[in-house]
């Protein structure tokens with residue numbers, strides 16, 4: 095399947111967005127899901143609010159109450175190889191991924207419109223278990239330009255350039271349990 099087959103029949107594809115299907119095998123996908131399901135996942139904390147999705151951060155975590163980036167548990171061995179392959183996909187040195195977020199979306203969970211924190215640089219996402227509609231929007235005068243990526247299980251996306259810094263993204267409530275692993279590099 096070509097990369098373009100992952101995109102809806104819409105324009106424009108946000109500049110800086112790159113994807114690849116089948117970044118990992120079905121066996122690797124099962125293993126990663128089993129590892130994530132064993133983690134002490136906790137509801138995403140957004141100040142006084144709790145998100146429906148459950149997460150676990152490694153390397154760094156952003157604390158919304160303190161509005162600060164804090165150190166988190168180190169990236170575990172079982173994520174190291176995939177993090178190196180992700181960095182390679184981005185044309186980056188092996189050790190570039192410094193923050194990893196594992197997320198579980200139960201049926202009905204999603205994520206609201208946002209851009210990732212400015213402390214992070216490039217953002218990669220590996221989809222596991224079920225597809226989602228990964229939506230993008232950016233202001234265009236009084237209107238929004240919109241783009242939707244159908245993020246299939248085992249596919250990887252990279253948000254860099256305008257896709258990372260100008261466009262916002264969100265995921266509407268998922269229809270089957272989805273996991274994702276977000277890999278982030280840090281700004282210097």
Ligand SMILES: O=C(O)CCC(=O)C(=O)O
Pocket residue numbers: 195197205210219220263265273274276
């Ligand atoms: O689940 C995903 O692929 C996206 C997660 C995301 O946008 C975030 O955690 O900021």
